[in-house]
Amino acid sequence: MAEKILFFFGALGVFNALLLAIYLLIVKPNRRLDDYFLGILLFYLVIRVGVSCFHFFGQAPHELIKLGLMANLFIGPVVLLLMRALINPDKVIINRSLWQFGLLSFGLVLSWVLFDLPTWNWKIRYIIHFVLTVYLIQVAFIWRREFGYFFSSKGLTFNVRKAIIIYLAIVLICFGFAVSLFSSYIVGPLSFSIIFYLAMGYLLSNSPKELDTPKKKRYFSRKQVAPQEFNDINQKLTQLMEIDNIYRDPDLKLEALATQLAISRHLLSKILNDNLDVNFHQYINNYRIREACRILRENKHYSIEAIAYEVGFHSRSSFFTAFKKLKGTTPSKYRQEG
Known part of the structure; x- marks a missing residue:
């Protein structure tokens, strides 16, 4: 019974993240570049976390485990693109990023064909985690250059705060999955669900009002300037x-x-x-x-x-x-x- 409850809470975050990804990629009107990247990021996280849930509740097929690890590899590049789209959209160069996705995809396909699951579990897995860590560190160096400009102003823009929350959320989710390697496999999905709801709750409650809302009534004096x-x-x-x-x-x-x-x-x-x-x-x-x-x-x-x-x-x-x-x-x- 306890396992079913843990599975439910872990899977609940996955389900809602999938709905949000679909909304950002397909349904949302006036989608921006960062909406697309956030939707893609959530989609990869759904695959990664969903496989962990399935594996916890029952032994997952080898191909499904490989698929989860493959999704984990693409999280890093998408986080990097998302941070750039939020912080400095003028520097997001899609064409330059495509070769990274192509190279990673080629390596994964080759590894899928050449190596069995034990090799993936004990070698490919750590290579994937290493690549993800490199990307997160690269994002940290970007922030190191940018933070001086952000904090020189009186306050951070919503996009910058959004980028901070998402980056910290990804780091904490990765930490949760690292802990799961030494405890229970469900720790990763539970961490994801908790962090997902906290991050989305903060962003929704602090999002700026739409620019096209009716102007507030002015309470200035009715007396006109001569x-x-x-x-x-x-x-x-x-x-x-x-x-x-x-x-x-x-x-x-x-x-x-x-x-x-x-x-x-x-x-x-x-x-x-x-x-x-x-x-x-x-x-x-x-x-x-x-x-x-x-x-x-x-x-x-x-x-x-x-x-x-x-x-x-x-x-x-x-x-x-x-x-x-x-x-x-x-x-x-x-x-x-x-």
Whole structure:
């Protein structure tokens, strides 16, 4: 009875992960690149964990055990691609990654034909675990380079937090499977189920609201800014942006801008919202992206990273997000098309 309960909880995570993978790969509208990679990652995890569940409840066929180990090998490359898609989508190069999948697939097919299950259990298994570890370490080195940019800002974007949670979840799941080698085979699936629900629960509860939701009702005073007053303030504001290039300051805040205009924070916010129909961050980012586009067209030798910091963004990830939102493409593609 106890084994059946353990099997149920282990298999429950596998079933829900499969449903989520199908949703991300097929059903979800407006799928992004990271959605595809997360769906593929979950699919490989479903195979790996599902085989472990089956093996715990009853002796799995040799071919099924090999299939589970094969899926384990592809987890590493997909994690690497997913992290890049979340952190720095401009650097995700699918064609360059295909040769890695091809080489791994060729090695697995050759091993499937040439070696029996005992060899897989005592040799191929450790090679697969070693390759997975190498990929996870490679991701860690990517984070080592990127973290300085992320933590230089006031807060992490949702994509960066999502990448952190997924990476830590994969590391903990791998640790659970490592422990299962010295205890019970069900430890791996149970670890997966627990970590899967914790990670998904956190991501769902902290996901940003959709951008197309209705605007919140504004509770500013109904009194309109006088036309002459607006023209005077807007003229000063335009000078600060287009002549003084104040938007290049990555630490620019609404209060600081209002101080330079010699008006209150409330009045500046009201003008931006009511007269210009944008909020503060949208207004500043419009200038930053416009300048970034100019540099992308005129200075081909400038790196994307250098441009991001030049125009006032705290991190490359926030630059990519703002650029994609306003231009509908990535900075590199914009440069190529220009």
